[in-house]
Amino acid sequence: QVQLQQSGAELAKPGTSVKLSCKASGYTFTSYYIYWVKQRPGQGLEWIGYIYPGNGGTYYSEKFKGKATFTADTSSSTAYMLLGSLTPEDSAYYFCARHYLAYWGQGTLVTVSS
Amino acid sequence: DIQMTQSPSSLPASLGDRVTITCRASQDIGNYLRWFQQKPGKSPRLMIYGATNLAAGVPSRFSGSRSGSDYSLTINSLESEDMAIYYCLQHNEYPFTFGSGTKLEIK
Numbered sequence: 527q528v529q530l531q532q533s534g535a536e537l538a539k540p541g542t543s544v545k546l547s548c549k550a551s552g553y554t555f556t557s558y559y560i561y562w563v564k565q566r567p568g569q570g571l572e573w574i575g576y577i578y579p580g581n582g583g584t585y586y587s588e589k590f591k592g593k594a595t596f597t598a599d600t601s602s603s604t605a606y607m608l609l610g611s612l613t614p615e616d617s618a619y620y621f622c623a624r625h626y627l628a629y630w631g632q633g634t635l636v637t638v639s640s
Numbered sequence: 641d642i643q644m645t646q647s648p649s650s651l652p653a654s655l656g657d658r659v660t661i662t663c664r665a666s667q668d669i670g671n672y673l674r675w676f677q678q679k680p681g682k683s684p685r686l687m688i689y690g691a692t693n694l695a696a697g698v699p700s701r702f703s704g705s706r707s708g709s710d711y712s713l714t715i716n717s718l719e720s721e722d723m724a725i726y727y728c729l730q731h732n733e734y735p736f737t738f739g740s741g742t743k744l745e746i747k
Contacts, residue, residue: 561736563684571676571684571727573736587735588641621683626731627674628695630683 528552530622530631537637543610546634548622555603556580559625562594562607565633566618576625577605612638642667642730646739652747653718661713661742663728668709672732675704675713679724687726688713720746 533547548560562574575586577596584596593616595608609616619633643666653659663673675688686695688704691711701716715722723746728739 570741571678571729571738573729573738575735585734623683626689627676627684627729628686628689630685633683 528624528629530624530629532620532622532631532634535635535637537639538612539640540613540638542612543608544612544636545606545608546620546622546636548605548607548631550603550605550624553624555598556600560596560598560605561623561625561627562596563621563623563627564590564618565621569618574607574620579605609636612636614638641735642669642733642737644728644730644737644739646728646742648742649740650743650745652745654747655718655720657718658714658716659718659744660715661726661728661744663711663739665709665711665730669730669732671706672730673704673706673711674729674731676727676729677722677724678727684727715744718744 529551531549536544538544556579559576559578561576564572564574574590574594577584577598579598597606617638619635621633622631645664647662671691673691676684677687678684687698691706692704703714705712723744726742730737
């Protein structure tokens with residue numbers, strides 16, 4: 527069955543970066559987009575963008591350009607999101623999901639604090 | 641970007657009630673509309689796709705409909721397990737955009 531396993535919680539200092547992972551199983555990794563979604567605690571869902579592992583193509587919502595960077599390792603069926611120049615506003619749960627968000631990872635909590 | 645205006649933001653209801661949540665799209669999105677359910681501490685769950693199609697495993701008391709640019713999620717005969725936050729999502733064009741969410745709670 528399709529599964530997306532995300533990496534564990536991160537505690538990071540302002541100005542640093544974190545790299546989140548999303549390991550896919552149960553399907554052909556290169557055939558489906560991986561989407562990333564942000565959710566601040568108690569808030570709504572915000573679509574960040576996608577990576578298509580088949581060719582490495584990416585799309586970023588305007589708000590996240592320069593903040594998020596997507597990569598994918600087809601040998602391990604893992605998608606990554608690098609979040610840079612962290613601020614407290616980046617503290618949130620980050621979900622990965624397969625095209626079209628029918629399958630979701632369990633989420634990774636990122637906390638940015640000095 | 642396409643704006644999805646979701647209402648109401650909060651919906652108190654009693655068990656057994658019929659409830660409706662609505663999203664209005666700021667531009668034409670065709671039927672590229674999905675509904676998600678999210679419970680505390682959980683990932684969102686796909687409930688409806690293509691505006692009107694029930695996702696796998698979703699109880700038949702859930703249904704989706706469209707009237708022009710208004711998209712609705714209806715739950716017939718509300719059960720306790722339905723208490724959650726519901727979000728719509730348009731995926732007609734990038735960037736995808738979510739509605740702001742509706743918290744369904746017991747009256």
